Each structure stands twice: as C-alpha cells, then as structure tokens.
Amino acid sequence: MNLTFTKMNGLGNDFVFIEDLESEWALDADAVGWLCDRNFGVGGDGVILVRPATDTAADYYMLYINADGSLAEMCGNGARCFAKYVVDHGLVSSDADSLVIQTLGGLRPVTFTRDADGMLETATVDMGEPILTPALIPTTLPGETIVDAPLETYLGTMRLTAVSMGNPHAILWVDDVETAPVETIGPLIENHASFPKATNVEFAQVIDADTVRLRVWERGVGETLACGTGACATLVAAVLDGKTGRSATIELPGGELQISWPEGEHVFMTGSASEVFTGTIHLPEDGDGCE
Structure with a gap:
C-alpha cells in the first residue's frame, strides 16, 4: 500500500504528516513505528494525521501518534507544524491569519504571520490554561x-x-x-x-x-x-x-x-516550523499495520 506523506520539523522535533481528509487511515503501532524508523522508514518522533474537525469551533483535527503507537493528547511543536502544513498547502483561506486546531487535549487557537510568498513564518499557539490539580x-x-x-x-x-x-x-x-x-x-x-x-x-x-x-x-x-x-x-x-x-x-x-x-x-507559545520534504512510501505487506 502506497502512502503519500510530508515530513515536517519544529526545532528538530520531526513528524510524518499524512493528509487524511476522508478520515480513512487507521495506522496501528507497527505501521507508525515503521514510518518513524530512521533507518527503514521516513523517520520521525511521531505521525500526525490531518483530519476534518469534529468540533464546529475548530478548522481541522490533529491526531498525533507517538513513535511507539501511543496517542498523545497534545504536541506544541506538532501544532506549529500543523498550522504551517494547512496554511502552506492551501487548506485555509489565503488571507487568514488564524485558525483553531482540535486535539485530543482540547481546542488550540493559533495566530500566525506569513512571509512575502504567503507561507507561514511564525505561529503563536494558545496552549490553554495549565492544569495543576x-x-x-x-x-x-x-x-x-x-x-x-x-x-x-x-x-x-x-x-x-x-x-x-x-x-x-x-x-x-x-x-x-x-x-x-x-x-x-x-x-x-x-x-x-x-x-x-x-x-x-x-x-x-x-x-x-x-x-x-x-x-x-x-x-x-x-x-x-x-x-x-x-x-x-x-x-x-x-x-x-x-x-x-x-x-x-x-x-x-x-x-x-x-x-x-x-x-x-492562558499559556502562549511562539516559534517557527518548516517543511522538509514530501514523498510516497510503500508500507510493507507483512504486518503492514493498516486497517
């Protein structure tokens, strides 16, 4: 099975992005681990699926899966990379300067600046209130x-x-x-x-x-x-x-x-993100990890 992906990077915290606007990908731990393997796969700290939001207050849903296959509630560097992905790939209006990302940890509003080419330059993520209880x-x-x-x-x-x-x-x-x-x-x-x-x-x-x-x-x-x-x-x-x-x-x-x-x-985080490369990879058939 062939899979199109984009490698994104936030201060060296790197992710394999998969545009999943039909919510059709169900990657198991083996598939995620293989994709994140730096010798045999793409290499990354985790996999991020770009999905439609299920909350009407959000623009898109970010599903973040750690390299070991476990789900993460939130990833700050991943959120900045997510914002850059949807902006640079034209998934938001060309004059937009903000969006709301839905995560397992809640909604994360993001404001951003663009460069002369309209690409995302820096992103400020509203990380919400810290939980101390x-x-x-x-x-x-x-x-x-x-x-x-x-x-x-x-x-x-x-x-x-x-x-x-x-x-x-x-x-x-x-x-x-x-x-x-x-x-x-x-x-x-x-x-x-x-x-x-x-x-x-x-x-x-x-x-x-x-x-x-x-x-x-x-x-x-x-x-x-x-x-x-x-x-x-x-x-x-x-x-x-x-x-x-x-x-x-x-x-x-x-x-x-x-x-x-x-x-x-709330706590606010400002930083940059970058796209490294885009490609297509063939997932192994034996224990291919896709459902």
Missing part, C-alpha cells in the same frame, strides 16, 4: 498542587513540579542540563507509579530571569530536540517555583521558543 494531570502525588514536591525512587528522593498542558509533565531543576542524567532519570520518572498515564520529563536549568535551558524526555519517544508543551510546562513551573518572570525564552537543543503566561490567562 494532581488528579487531572494525572498524578497520585499528595497535595493540592505538586510544586517542588518529593518523589521517592530507587535512586533516591527527587524533587519535581508537575504540570499538565493537555499532557502530563514533571519538571526537575538541575545545575547543568548538559550533564543531567536524562537517559537514566527520564524513563525512571516517565514510568513511575505516581504517574498512572506516564509522564514527560523536563530537565531545566535557569540561566537568568528571562532564560531557561531545557532538555526533554518525551513520554513514549525518549529524548527529543524540542518539545512545545514541555517548554510551556517548564515556564509555568518556573513561575510557580519563583525562578523566572511570566515570559521567558526557552532554549532547547533544536532551537528557541518564546513562552508567556500572563497572570490569570
């Missing part, structure tokens, strides 16, 4: 909020702040992200019993009151070059922990994002 993150850690809270592990006690941006995040403050044990502590906290749906894990270093350096261990993926929801959750944690103001530059291995959280308002 433990049961809704979800986490079983005790307390009304989980701010600088202890987490017991077999490697000792670790302190973290838990935030949901439509998907769960655990933020740890470190002295140096370059030497942080991301590949050891990341999966340990990701799959900790205190996070019943697992969690993304952020390792954050405060550079100054306006800048945070970040590495992210993504749930179901591993370490990635960037994570939009992780950057947003980290800014929220920084405010709650008294480490930065309500707006900061988040430096990730793949580039920078501008994150703001005005008092009493």
Whole structure:
C-alpha cells in the first residue's frame, strides 16, 4: 500500500504528516513505528494525521501518534507544524491569519504571520490554561498542587513540579542540563507509579530571569530536540517555583521558543516550523499495520 506523506520539523522535533481528509487511515503501532524508523522508514518522533474537525469551533483535527503507537493528547511543536502544513498547502483561506486546531487535549487557537510568498513564518499557539490539580494531570502525588514536591525512587528522593498542558509533565531543576542524567532519570520518572498515564520529563536549568535551558524526555519517544508543551510546562513551573518572570525564552537543543503566561490567562507559545520534504512510501505487506 502506497502512502503519500510530508515530513515536517519544529526545532528538530520531526513528524510524518499524512493528509487524511476522508478520515480513512487507521495506522496501528507497527505501521507508525515503521514510518518513524530512521533507518527503514521516513523517520520521525511521531505521525500526525490531518483530519476534518469534529468540533464546529475548530478548522481541522490533529491526531498525533507517538513513535511507539501511543496517542498523545497534545504536541506544541506538532501544532506549529500543523498550522504551517494547512496554511502552506492551501487548506485555509489565503488571507487568514488564524485558525483553531482540535486535539485530543482540547481546542488550540493559533495566530500566525506569513512571509512575502504567503507561507507561514511564525505561529503563536494558545496552549490553554495549565492544569495543576494532581488528579487531572494525572498524578497520585499528595497535595493540592505538586510544586517542588518529593518523589521517592530507587535512586533516591527527587524533587519535581508537575504540570499538565493537555499532557502530563514533571519538571526537575538541575545545575547543568548538559550533564543531567536524562537517559537514566527520564524513563525512571516517565514510568513511575505516581504517574498512572506516564509522564514527560523536563530537565531545566535557569540561566537568568528571562532564560531557561531545557532538555526533554518525551513520554513514549525518549529524548527529543524540542518539545512545545514541555517548554510551556517548564515556564509555568518556573513561575510557580519563583525562578523566572511570566515570559521567558526557552532554549532547547533544536532551537528557541518564546513562552508567556500572563497572570490569570492562558499559556502562549511562539516559534517557527518548516517543511522538509514530501514523498510516497510503500508500507510493507507483512504486518503492514493498516486497517
């Protein structure tokens, strides 16, 4: 079976986009894993299906599937890439400067600027209100909020702040992200019993009151070059922990994002996205992963 795709990239967080306006594709975990394989497939951190919205308040529906086949409620870098895809491929009006994306984590309004050729240049995504109630993150850690809270592990006690941006995040403050044990502590906290749906894990270093350096261990993926929801959750944690103001530059291995959280308002993320290439690939027949 042949599949037409577009490779999209948001600060090194890359995705295999499939335009599915008839909602006919049902990719199982094997197919998604094969597509995301960097040796035998297209390569990517996940697959994103572009589908018609089922909510009348939205323009399109973004279904994001992690490389391991699990569904993700929301992906900030994916949302920026999604906006660029629908704008650059003419799926919205040529004079539009905003759209609403439906995700499993809710509706995400996006405003954007265009270049001289009408292509999307930068996108600002309304990431919604941060969720701080433990049961809704979800986490079983005790307390009304989980701010600088202890987490017991077999490697000792670790302190973290838990935030949901439509998907769960655990933020740890470190002295140096370059030497942080991301590949050891990341999966340990990701799959900790205190996070019943697992969690993304952020390792954050405060550079100054306006800048945070970040590495992210993504749930179901591993370490990635960037994570939009992780950057947003980290800014929220920084405010709650008294480490930065309500707006900061988040430096990730793949580039920078501008994150703001005005008092009493939603979190906003601004950054770029790019299209890498478009192609057609043949899905293997044996266990082809398509239903």
